[in-house]
Amino acid sequence: MQTLISPSLLAADFMNLKADVEMVNKSEADWFHLDIMDGVFVPNISYGLPVVEQISKIATKPLDVHLMIVDPDRYIEAFKKAGSDLLTVHYEACTHLHRTVQNIHSHGMKAGVSLNPHTPVSVLEDIIQDIDLVLLMSVNPGFGGQSFIENTYSKIEKLKALVAEKKTELIIEIDGGVNLETGKKLVEAGADALVAGSFVFNSENPTQTIADLKQL
Ligand SMILES: O=C(CO)[C@@H](O)[C@H](O)COP(=O)(O)O
Numbered sequence: 289m290q291t292l293i294s295p296s297l298l299a300a301d302f303m304n305l306k307a308d309v310e311m312v313n314k315s316e317a318d319w320f321h322l323d324i325m326d327g328v329f330v331p332n333i334s335y336g337l338p339v340v341e342q343i344s345k346i347a348t349k350p351l352d353v354h355l356m357i358v359d360p361d362r363y364i365e366a367f368k369k370a371g372s373d374l375l376t377v378h379y380e381a382c383t384h385l386h387r388t389v390q391n392i393h394s395h396g397m398k399a400g401v402s403l404n405p406h407t408p409v410s411v412l413e414d415i416i417q418d419i420d421l422v423l424l425m426s427v428n429p430g431f432g433g434q435s436f437i438e439n440t441y442s443k444i445e446k447l448k449a450l451v452a453e454k455k456t457e458l459i460i461e462i463d464g465g466v467n468l469e470t471g472k473k474l475v476e477a478g479a480d481a482l483v484a485g486s487f488v489f490n491s492e493n494p495t496q497t498i499a500d501l502k503q504l
C-alpha cells in the first residue's frame with residue numbers, strides 16, 4: 289500500500305485558507321489533517337467547528353480530525369455534523385476510551401486513538417481491536433514546527449507487534465516533525481500514514497512536496 293499523506297492545515301495560510309484547501313484537493317494528498325486544540329489539553333488554541341465546517345464544504349478528500357481537547361465526547365456529534373470522516377481522540381484525554389470509540393463509530397466515523405510521546409503503546413492492548421487508526425505523536429502535541437522525537441521508530445515496531453499479536457488491522461499514522469528524511473525512516477519502520485504541516489506549507493512548492501512525501 290502507498291503511504292497515505294495528510295497535510296496539516298495548522299501550517300496553512302489562514303488568510304488564504306481556501307487556496308490552500310484547493311491546493312491539497314489538487315495534490316496527491318489523501319486526507320486533510322485538522323488539528324483542534326482547546327488550550328487545556330495542550331498549551332495552545334487553534335481553530336474550531338466553524339472552520340472545519342467551511343473546509344468540509346470544499347474539501348474533496350476525507351477530513352482527518354485530530355482532537356487535542358479534554359473530554360472529547362462532548363463534541364463527537366458536532367464534529368460529525370461539521371464534516372469529519374475520521375475522528376482521533378487522545379488516550380490521555382479520555383476516562384472511558386472504549387465508550388468514546390463506540391460513540392465515534394455510532395456517528396458513522398472512523399475512530400482513531402492518539403498517544404503522546406511518553407505514553408507506551410502497551411496501553412492500547414485492550415482497545416486495539418476496536419479502533420481504525422493509531423496516531424503516534426512524534427512531537428509533544430500543541431504546536432507545529434517542532435523537532436521529531438527519535439523514539440517514535442521503536443514505538444512503531446512495538447505497535448506493529450501488538451497489532452500482529454491481536455490479529456487485527458489498523459492504520460498507523462505519525463504526526464509531528466515529518467519531512468523527507470524522518471518520513472523515509474518512518475515508512476521503513478512500518479508507518480502507513482504521515483501528517484506533515486510545516487514541511488509542506490513552508491516549502492517553495494507544497495504540491496511537489498506532497499508528491500515527494502507520497503513517493504516514500
Ligand atoms: O498535532 C499536531 C501538533 O500538535 C500536528 O498535526 C502538527 O500540525 C504537525 O506539524 P509539523 O510538525 O508537521 O509542522
Ligand SMILES: [Fe+2]
Nearest residue numbers: 323354463483
Ligand atoms: Fe495533529
